Amino acid sequence: MKELQLTLIQIDNYGPWTVTPRPKREAELQILQSSLYSALQGEFSRRKGIVFPLRLDNMLAISNGLSLDDHREILDSVNGRFPVTVSMGVGTGRTAYEAQLQATLSLQSTGSSRSERRKGVLTGSFLPSPGKVQIAHFDVNHSAILTDSYPIYDTHLLLQRAHLQLIESMKRREALVFYMGGDNYISICNGTSPADLLEVISEVKRRLGVEFKAGVGLASDAETAARLAAEALHEIRRGQAQGPIVYKSL
Ligand SMILES: Nc1nc2c(ncn2[C@@H]2O[C@H](COP(=O)(O)OP(=O)(O)OP(=O)(O)O)[C@@H](O)[C@H]2O)c(=O)[nH]1
Ligand SMILES: [Mg+2]
Numbered sequence: 381m382k383e384l385q386l387t388l389i390q391i392d393n394y395g396p397w398t399v400t401p402r403p404k405r406e407a408e409l410q411i412l413q414s415s416l417y418s419a420l421q422g423e424f425s426r427r428k429g430i431v432f433p434l435r436l437d438n439m440l441a442i443s444n445g446l447s448l449d450d451h452r453e454i455l456d457s458v459n460g461r462f463p464v465t466v467s468m469g470v471g472t473g474r475t476a477y478e479a480q481l482q483a484t485l486s487l488q489s490t491g492s493s494r495s496e497r498r499k500g501v502l503t504g505s506f507l508p509s510p511g512k513v514q515i516a517h518f519d520v521n522h523s524a525i526l527t528d529s530y531p532i533y534d535t536h537l538l539l540q541r542a543h544l545q546l547i548e549s550m551k552r553r554e555a556l557v558f559y560m561g562g563d564n565y566i567s568i569c570n571g572t573s574p575a576d577l578l579e580v581i582s583e584v585k586r587r588l589g590v591e592f593k594a595g596v597g598l599a600s601d602a603e604t605a606a607r608l609a610a611e612a613l614h615e616i617r618r619g620q621a622q623g624p625i626v627y628k629s630l
Contacts, residue, residue: 381474382472382473382474382478382479382507382511383444383474383507383511383512383513383570384442384444384472384473384474384475384476384478384479384507384511384512384513384568384570385442385443385444385446385470385471385472385479385506385507385511386440386441386442386443386470386471386472386473386476386479386480386483386568387429387440387441387442387443387446387451387468387469387470387471387483387504388438388439388440388468388469388470388471388480388483388484388487389420389431389438389439389440389441389466389467389468390437390438390466390467390468390469390487390493391416391437391438391464391465391466391493392464392465392466392467392493392495392498392499392500392501393464393493393494393495393496393498393499394437394464394493395493395494396494396496397463397464412462412463412464413436413437414436415462416436416458416462416464416466417431417433417436417439419457419458419461419462420439420441420454420458420466423453423454423457423458424441424443424446424454425603427445427446427450427454428445428446428601428602428603428604429441429442429443429444429445429446429601429602429603430442430602430603430606432556432558432566433558434558438493440480440483440556440558441602442513442515442568442602442605443470443602444507444510444511444512444513444600444601444602445510445600445601447506448502448506451468451470451502452502454468455468455500455502459500465499465500466500467487467490467498467499467500467501467502467503468487468501468502468503468504469483469484469485469486469487469488469490469503469504470483470486470502470503470504470505470506471483471484471485471486471504471505472505472506472507472511474570474571475553475554475555475570475571476554476555476556476567476568476569476570477551477554477555477556478554480556482504482505483504486503486504486505487501487503487504489503490503510600510601511600512570512598512599512600513568513570513598513599513600513601513602513604513605514568514569514570514571514572514596514597514598514605515566515567515568515569515596515597515598515602515605515606515608515609516555516566516567516569516572516577516594516595516596516609517564517565517566517567517594517595517596517597517606517609517610517612517613518546518557518564518565518566518567518581518592518593518594519563519564519565519592519593519594519595519613520539520542520563520590520591520592521591521592521593522591523535523539523562523563526538538588538590539559539563540559541588541590542565542584542588542590542592543557543559543565545583545584545587545588546565546567546580546584546592549579549580549583549584550567550569550572550580553569553571553572553576553580554571555567555568555569555570555571555572556568556569566606566609569596574596574625574627577594577596577625578623578624578625581593581594581624581625591624592624593613593616593617593624593625594613594624594625594626595608595609595610595611595612595613595614595615595616595625595626595628596608596609596612596625596626596627596628597609597610597611597612597627597628597629598627598628598629598630599629599630600630604630608628608629608630609628611628612626612627612628613626
C-alpha cells in the first residue's frame with residue numbers, strides 16, 4: 381500500500397543562472413543554497429514535514445500530511461524571497477525509492493531543470509490520507525574517540541565511506557539514506573524490518589569496522605517519526621535495549 385509521500389524540490393534553470401552574465405562567486409552560491417534550504421526546512425517543518433538537503437540544487441522532503449495547498453503556500457513564500465525560484469514534484473509509494481521515483485518522473489514531465497519556461501511549477505500525486513512514515517536514525521558508537529584521536533579529514537573520510545555503504549545497503553531495500561552531519565544518518569525506510577537493519581549494520585561493521593546503532597520511528601508524519609527515532613536511540617544509549625536497534629511507533 382502506498383503510504384509515503386515525498387516531494388522533490390528543484391531550483392529552476394539553476395545551471396544557466398550560476399553563470400549568467402558570468403560565473404557567480406562560489407561563496408555567493410553557497411549562501412543562496414544554504415538560505416534556501418533553511419527557508420524550506422522552516423516551511424516544511426512548520427507542517428510536520430522534513431527536508432533533506434541532498435545536493436542542495438535538488439532537495440527531497442517527506443511531505444506526508446501536506447496537501448496541494450500546503451505546497452502552493454510554501455512555493456509562494458519561498459519563490460518571492462530569493463533570486464531563484466523552485467519547482468516541486470510530489471510522488472507517493474510503498475517504499476521511499478518508489479515515492480522519489482514518482483516525484484522525479486512527475487517533475488521531469490513538466491520540462492527540463494534547465495528550461496527558462498519552467499518556473500515555480502507544482503505537480504504530482506498526493507496521498508488521500510496521512511499514511512505512514514518510517515524513519516531510521518543511524519548513529520556511530522563512540523565516534524568521539526575517532527574525533528579526538530585522528531586528523532579530522534581522516535574521520536570525515538571514514539564517515540563518508542560509512543554513508544556510501546549505508547546508501548548502497550539500504551537502496552537494495554528501496555530505502556533512502558541522508559547524511560545529517562556529525563555521525564548521524566537518517567533513512568526513510570518504510571517496509572524494512574529489524575532483521576534488515578541488523579544485516580545492514582553488520583555489513584558496515586564487516587566492511588569498514590564502523591559500529592552503528594539505529595533508532596526507528598513509525599508515525600503518520602515525518603516530525604513524529606523522527607522524534608520517535610531519536611527517542612529510540614536515546615534508549616539504546618542508556619543501555620535499556622537488548623541490541624543495537626529499537627523500533628518505536630505511536
Ligand atoms: N544531526 C544530528 N547531529 C547530532 C545529533 N546528536 C549528536 N549529533 C552530532 O553528532 C556528533 C557525535 O555525537 P554522539 O553520537 O553523541 O557521540 P558519540 O561519541 O558517537 O557517542 P555515542 O553515540 O553515544 O556512542 C556530535 O558532535 C553532534 O554534533 C542528532 O540528533 N542529530
Ligand atoms: Mg554517536
